[in-house]
Amino acid sequence: DSGVTQTPKHLITATGQRVTLRCSPRSGDLSVYWYQQSLDQGLQFLIQYYNGEERAKGNILERFSAQQFPDLHSELNLSSLELGDSALYFCASSVDQGRRDTQYFGPGTRLTVL
């Protein structure tokens, strides 16, 4: 158990819908990262927050957004869903954001868009 929790574990929805994925980082970790894992794209970095502020963006679509709240939990919002958004979404956390810092991953949310 990494100490990072994600809910829900599974999510099935229809095209055009909007969903929210939730992540609680390890106690004491200030940095939260979101990654998408799909068969064709592999593991791709989406976005990073540090202590409530957005710090880096990767291959995140404009239909996707995220935020980190004062209690440091984070939510990833996916809207106008398409079939291609079906994937495993991971949240990771770390104490800081330096290159030596280890990121600990949650169990993931499997999103299926029908």
Next chain:
Amino acid sequence: GDSVTQMEGPVTLSEEAFLTINCTYTATGYPSLFWYVQYPGEGLQLLLKATKADDKGSNKGFEATYRKETTSFHLEKGSVQVSDSAVYFCALRNAGGTSYGKLTFGQGTILTVHP
């Protein structure tokens, strides 16, 4: 930009065989290097890491050495077990600029170990 290339899989071995999974990288500066493992239906777990050239990371019998001259971080284990069957990801983490701590992953290598 930064990139990581892993050997093509899947890799199938018999129990107690020697394992090597090749990983090479392209990056500016001095990245840290990681191996993560993903067991079926689970998230990624850190297996080992190295933060500077010539560092050797090790854990659970797995080892990898950070070779800056060959830009490599190959994963090895002397004697694999059935329980090592999983997907292995090589990753790097740079700092500064727009990278700001994100992990860049290789495509993953599926390892299956038979009794």
